[in-house]
Amino acid sequence: MMSDQVAVQLSIQESHVVIDNGIVQVTISKPDGFVTGVSYQGVDNLLESHNEDFNRGYWDLVWSDYGSPGTTGKTERIKGTSFEVVVENEELAEVSFARKWDSSLQDSIAPINVDKRFIMRKNVTGFYSYAIFEHLGEWPAFNLPQTRIVYKLRKDKFQYMAVADNRQRKMPLPDDRVGRRGRPLAYPEAVLLVHPVEEEFKGEVDDKYEYSCENKDLKVHGWISHNLNMGFWQIIPSNEFRSGGLSKQNLTSHVGPISLAMFTSAHYGGEDMVMKVKAGESWKKVFGPVFTYLNCLPEQTSDPLSLWQDAKNQMLIEVQSWPYDFPASEDFALSDKRGSISGRLLVRDKILSDELLPANGAFIGLAPPGEVGSWQLESKGYQFWTEADADGYFAINNIRKGEYNLNAYVTGWIGDYQYEQLINITAGCDIDVSSIVYEPPRDGPTVWEIGIPDRSAAEFFVPDPNPKYINKLYIGHPDRFRQYGLWERYTELYPKEDLVFTIGVSDYKKDWFFAHVTRKLEDGTYQKTTWQIKFKLEKVQQSSTYKLRIALAMANVAELQVRMNEDESEKSSYFTTGVIGHDNAIARHGIHGTYRLYNVDVPSEKLVEGDNTLFLTQAITTTGAFNGLMYDYIRLEEPCVDSNFH
Structure with missing residues (x-):
């Protein structure tokens, strides 16, 4: 070259x-x-x-x-x-x-x-x-x-x-999206190519968000x-x-x-x-x-x-070559004006093991000071991220001067880690935080769990697209969630009754729809949907509190209402998120947006020995097809009887 x-x-x-x-x-x-x-x-x-x-x-x-x-x-x-x-x-x-x-x-x-x-x-x-x-x-x-x-x-x-x-693929022409050649779908970015210049693209959907x-x-x-x-x-x-750390999604190239x-x-x-x-x-x-x-x-x-x-x-x-040594602006910090940090992240989950476990592949980053997890939404300052090795060791080099929080999250564990002290980076510094320990939220042993705690809904059931709305690139592709219109498949799969998931029988890869969306009725309106998780308890620990952990991978003008052994005819849910989210990952084929973790107390009086049902209602329908949320992971914990745990 x-x-x-x-x-x-x-x-x-x-x-x-x-x-x-x-x-x-x-x-x-x-x-x-x-x-x-x-x-x-x-x-x-x-x-x-x-x-x-x-x-x-x-x-x-x-x-x-x-x-x-x-x-x-x-x-x-x-x-x-x-x-x-x-x-x-x-x-x-x-x-x-x-x-x-x-x-x-x-x-x-x-x-x-x-x-x-x-x-x-x-x-x-x-x-x-x-x-x-x-x-x-x-x-x-x-x-x-x-x-x-x-x-x-x-x-x-x-x-x-x-x-x-x-x-990667051959792409349609911009002409294919306009006039008689293209038909806009549920939002302007998505266009069905009906009379494209080249016949091979006929019947495909073009949408720039499919390439984020x-x-x-x-x-x-x-x-x-x-x-x-x-x-x-x-x-x-x-x-x-x-902005937004390593998992933030952005547009790339498009038609x-x-x-x-x-x-x-x-x-x-x-x-x-x-x-x-x-x-x-x-x-x-x-x-x-x-x-x-x-x-x-x-x-x-x-x-x-x-x-x-x-x-x-x-x-x-x-x-x-980063940071480059040639930009002339004094506002661009050259390497001699930057510092570094290193250490090792370990995970302690006392219910699973007394040992400290290495945070294999953890995402570890410095971001401007804020609440735990606030780095996801941060865009004013600079962020510096890396992935830890299999033993949890990490190093971040070439960090601009300033004060930062040290943040981390680990696939396989819920929640966010934040180091208790602010990190002050100065020119030439090399900070070693040695071994730091993340204790993910945990009150007691797992009764049951659904999904993988990885901040994504990708492991759940993603349906085949409607044959009328295909992007050929994603047929048989690991990113099958990038097809247009998958939200409409929920109504087709569950036309009258909502999803019911039975612990020990159902398989989340096949039976847990990737997005908790609304149902479209024949008159064109939308209705809220209530999913059920059915599970058996041989024994209920009386006068105690169970814990329900609900990690959401995204939410879009949604409200999650939680009931235990009470259907919607009951007056109220005992937990609601309130209205949350504008992530829009349902429409934009994103499989995740902003991560949210809810820790819900379940009084033992709400549980029975034998068959129990957890009801999850997504209650908002104002924007129709795109009101909804994606779960990352759900876990029910029983109270801990080990006095050494707390």
Whole structure:
């Protein structure tokens, strides 16, 4: 992918800037900072030149007034008003397209300063972009639901998309989604292709949310052009500037052909994820750099899919190079301004074992101070995460200076761990917390359990899609939950009576529907649904309290009401979550959203020796098909008779 080394050249014209390293040439409008052209391997422009200059490559954001509900607002394509050459030498050029906010701009643009930067380096097949966002304390409060970079590629050239090894395919054209060619489904993003340009796509559903991805797996994605034998890739080398931790899901690439670098979004978290900056609050954050990588087939190779492998190899190089040593902004912390932390996480569950167990594969991270688990919804600051090894050992390097909570969660165990002290990271520090112990919630031995505590509903029964609404990529795929319309299958499987699960007889992989959704009636309205868990108790410990643990993988405008041995004719549930969630993972094929754990006391008087029934009602139907929740795991514990336990 290399060529003879050529010095980086910067050409400044009246209305645009061209950066050229002899391999790639990038044209950026001045002072707006829109990428209007990317030239590579003799191809004049890989971006869609039929689009206006501002609609090819750009940073944008969604913002709203402080106190506004929801996750939408005003979409602003961030337009620079001043241009500056930050660095220019043979090795590297860095240019800035900035815009300042002042009170005369009230209500027209978000109340922040934005400095968009582009970097080109010698002998590097691509270019970098990052931005510094800043809000000064005296400025108005505001919400920032989303910010990202968007590239719109030539639709006549780029038709093969790759998000992961097992998530790549030839894609429909944008034309297939509009007019008589496409029919919008339950929401605008999902379109049934009825008369596509190419017959092979007929009857398929196109929906950008089918290609979303967890941050931990979202390091490279993009497009291959088979007739140009080249690839266009977004490489995101770090998660530190993205919101919501490793399990937060973001959009990737989708029909357009469009390639995104998402930084903050409310997807799969809803309004709770929206960044809210108060009046009087100073805030600054660096998003990126991210790397736009280009590659082409070497002469000895004829397989275009080798471009994906090469992009993955380049991603590893970028990840290992993080934090980059070349961004010029003092707001980007170089490695000598960062610190590290290491230790070992162990788990103690006295009911199962007196031994401390290694937290095999635990997710461990530093996030801004907050309540236990608040990192899931955090988007103002930086987060630094890793996965522990099989023995629970972990190390996190290159952490920006600041105060953090140390957080963790472990597959196989419910709840969230948070270290009792704040971690203060300083330049060059190397903190060893040695062995730390997570004691997951536990009052007594397990009577029964359903599912795997892994913050996902993926292990439950995911039905085959309606044959009318297929994405061929996900037929026979491990991510079978990414098909459109699976929520409608519940009504088909349970047209009159709701799900009944019998402990010791039923199998959660076959008998526990992945989402607790509403039932659609023949008149088009929706009704609440009540699931039953039937179980036998040989003996009830009198005058004691059993504990019901309900871990939810997501909730969307839902209310879970819990009753024991009392059906809905009884006056009230003895436990309710209240109205929770805007995760929208049911519609967006996400299989999880925000994790919630409820620990419910069950007085022994509510239980009987012999047959018992736990009733779980999802009581809200206001948004119809998408009111609902997904369970992660449910467990009933009996009281502990071992006096040494507590």
